[in-house]
Amino acid sequence: MFLPTTREEMGKLGWKELDVILVTGDAYVDHPSFGVALIGHYLLAHGFKVGIIAQPDWKSDKDITRLGRPRLFFGVTAGNVDSMVANYTASKKKRKTDDYTPGGVGGRRPDRATIVYTNLIKRNFPDVPVVLGGLEASLRRFAHYDWWEDRVRKSVLVDAKADLLVYGMGEKAVLEIAKILSTTGKVEDCRSVRGIVWWTSKKPDKGIELPSYEEIVNEPVLYAKAVKMQTFLTDPHRDLILFQRQDTRYVVQNPPQPPLTQEELDELYLLPYERDVHPYYSSMGKVKAIETVRFSITAVRGCFGGCSFCALTQHQTTHVVSRSKESILEEVRILTKRKDFKGVITDVGGPTANLYGSSCVTREEKGQCQRFCMHPKVCSGVKPNHEAFLDLLESVKRLPKVKHVFVSSGIRHDLVFAEGDPDVFIKELVKYTPGQLKLAPEHSHPKVLSLMRKPPAELFLEFKKRFEKFAREFGEEKYVIGYFVVGHPGEGWRENHHLKEFIRKHLGYIPQQVQIFTPTPGTLSTAMYHSGIDPITEEKVFVERSLKVRNKMKENVVGKIEEKSWDG
Numbered sequence: 001m002f003l004p005t006t007r008e009e010m011g012k013l014g015w016k017e018l019d020v021i022l023v024t025g026d027a028y029v030d031h032p033s034f035g036v037a038l039i040g041h042y043l044l045a046h047g048f049k050v051g052i053i054a055q056p057d058w059k060s061d062k063d064i065t066r067l068g069r070p071r072l073f074f075g076v077t078a079g080n081v082d083s084m085v086a087n088y089t090a091s092k093k094k095r096k097t098d099d100y101t102p103g104g105v106g107g108r109r110p111d112r113a114t115i116v117y118t119n120l121i122k123r124n125f126p127d128v129p130v131v132l133g134g135l136e137a138s139l140r141r142f143a144h145y146d147w148w149e150d151r152v153r154k155s156v157l158v159d160a161k162a163d164l165l166v167y168g169m170g171e172k173a174v175l176e177i178a179k180i181l182s183t184t185g186k187v188e189d190c191r192s193v194r195g196i197v198w199w200t201s202k203k204p205d206k207g208i209e210l211p212s213y214e215e216i217v218n219e220p221v222l223y224a225k226a227v228k229m230q231t232f233l234t235d236p237h238r239d240l241i242l243f244q245r246q247d248t249r250y251v252v253q254n255p256p257q258p259p260l261t262q263e264e265l266d267e268l269y270l271l272p273y274e275r276d277v278h279p280y281y282s283s284m285g286k287v288k289a290i291e292t293v294r295f296s297i298t299a300v301r302g303c304f305g306g307c308s309f310c311a312l313t314q315h316q317t318t319h320v321v322s323r324s325k326e327s328i329l330e331e332v333r334i335l336t337k338r339k340d341f342k343g344v345i346t347d348v349g350g351p352t353a354n355l356y357g358s359s360c361v362t363r364e365e366k367g368q369c370q371r372f373c374m375h376p377k378v379c380s381g382v383k384p385n386h387e388a389f390l391d392l393l394e395s396v397k398r399l400p401k402v403k404h405v406f407v408s409s410g411i412r413h414d415l416v417f418a419e420g421d422p423d424v425f426i427k428e429l430v431k432y433t434p435g436q437l438k439l440a441p442e443h444s445h446p447k448v449l450s451l452m453r454k455p456p457a458e459l460f461l462e463f464k465k466r467f468e469k470f471a472r473e474f475g476e477e478k479y480v481i482g483y484f485v486v487g488h489p490g491e492g493w494r495e496n497h498h499l500k501e502f503i504r505k506h507l508g509y510i511p512q513q514v515q516i517f518t519p520t521p522g523t524l525s526t527a528m529y530h531s532g533i534d535p536i537t538e539e540k541v542f543v544e545r546s547l548k549v550r551n552k553m554k555e556n557v558v559g560k561i562e563e564k565s566w567d568g
């Protein structure tokens, strides 16, 4: 079912009042790839009445007031991506399009949507608690470097003047908040909930103190230190409280929620999603973001890949949870009953598809080590399970009405070489690849790759060689396509030319997928960009900050390009 978006829809459900209203910067797409749909259905399944206000007009009070006053709280998210990433290109140009908006129209979500929506709510409902969540809030929960303004900003919780912030995958924390507010009605009573950030004017008497906002503003190196601490101390097994002074207040992060268990993840993905855009948008054009995921399956959550520029480790954590085969097959059966199903499951994956079924006893029992699981090489503690992944794909393929099953999510090719005979998996993967297998070596130069915490480029070439050999044997036109990033910390002209030569020599084509590094909030790479040191080793790193030069670096690799091709 669709969650109600108007009074009329509430009336059809016999609801006079809502418990929770979720406000989002995306269009309302009732699909489990969208955070608002996940949280909304999860709360509903636990007995709370939830409504959605999607992409409200922030210049008027009309949209934000249309569902009335919620009994418990407003939940606010900028949407599936940070609003500044959604609204600006890597060249800081305003985007004209937005994949999360009907008809792809840009400009329906404000810059810094989390703050703008909270202000809008507080103006109309000053005494209703506002709980922030989603990627933007999660990655901006402490003082953070903001590339668009080229300065350190305070926690978004403080800037928005919201009541609480849920970080990471928020189902459990949001549910606990709803239960507490339903019982006592007091925000203060939520301050023991795991997985949240809150603020206080009194210094916490326990926990670990991060460098303060003022210290970070004055000394960028301390920002690198703070990001390293957040990265390695935020673990459900560590029970640590982190806090940071910001002017006269303290922003306090409670320990994270434990990851959902397999059973909980199974249940979450089998809730009654419509897997479609809300009918309200029917005459407004397609929402591109649903078209690529409508017939996709999330099989795994979390990633221990540890890429420095990736926000996922910070958001979903390194704790990998895989759904059961039966639950996934059940979801596929649901998809095959849809009228618009054409026989193709476009993806069975997650942040990294071939982490499905993998495990590490140490991580599961004691928490993440104070080092990376896959860099400089795959740790012996990692137990990949490609057999389980292949068995899953085979089982999906055997279901009635399923003609093709593809893996479109990224895979970690270094993991393939870390278990038994790599050819067993590579050979099978050819069958589940829709023409092009997209891999992300990201760069070729060893120094840049090391800062990115990515495997050596030679491993990518080896994987590509084997994959394309099997494709030829099968008589299939299938290739490995590389994704690259220029302008990452550590890359100067020498490293840039190295990448150019690598591509010319080994790929023989000009890749379309070369992006300019964008320092998005909260990542290790962004800490390198701002501080000029690697937060892990504390060694100095060359950083090219000129946008003009970074654009030229891209041009050097791909040739003369139109500005619009940088979009995305």
Ligand code: SF4
Binding pocket: 304, 360, 361, 362, 363, 367, 368, 369, 371, 372, 373, 379, 380, 381, 382
């Ligand atoms: S033992 Fe290895 S795989 Fe496990 S958490 Fe530690 S570094 Fe990661």
